[in-house]
Amino acid sequence: MALPQIYEGTAEEIVEQLRASKLTGKLKAIVTPDEYEVSLLNETGETLDIALAPLLEEASRIARENPVPHTDPYEKAFGEIIEAKYRKLGFTL
Numbered sequence: 887m888a889l890p891q892i893y894e895g896t897a898e899e900i901v902e903q904l905r906a907s908k909l910t911g912k913l914k915a916i917v918t919p920d921e922y923e924v925s926l927l928n929e930t931g932e933t934l935d936i937a938l939a940p941l942l943e944e945a946s947r948i949a950r951e952n953p954v955p956h957t958d959p960y961e962k963a964f965g966e967i968i969e970a971k972y973r974k975l976g977f978t979l
Contacts (some may be wrong), residue, residue, distance in 0.1 A: 893903045956962035
């Protein structure tokens with residue numbers, strides 16, 4: 887089995903590289919937008935993690951300030967299991 891190979895460039899450049907490589911078999915192409923196109927997605931140039939940071943922080947603050955008590959013992963046990971799992975993974979809850 888052949889190892890995956892990565893060809894970067896414009897479509898024309900990649901076609902030339904592939905012709906020169908004389909590869910046989912099935913090929914898979916993954917097209918990724920360049921950084922300029924990604925920054926235009928939200929028109930501010932922010933990445934998604936930066937744009938969502940205030941919203942996620944507010945959601946975390948609300949959850950800490952107003953915890954919902956579990957009335958069902960199974961829901962409580964499930965919540966404790968999930969909290970333990972994500973604490974082990976290094977998340978702060």
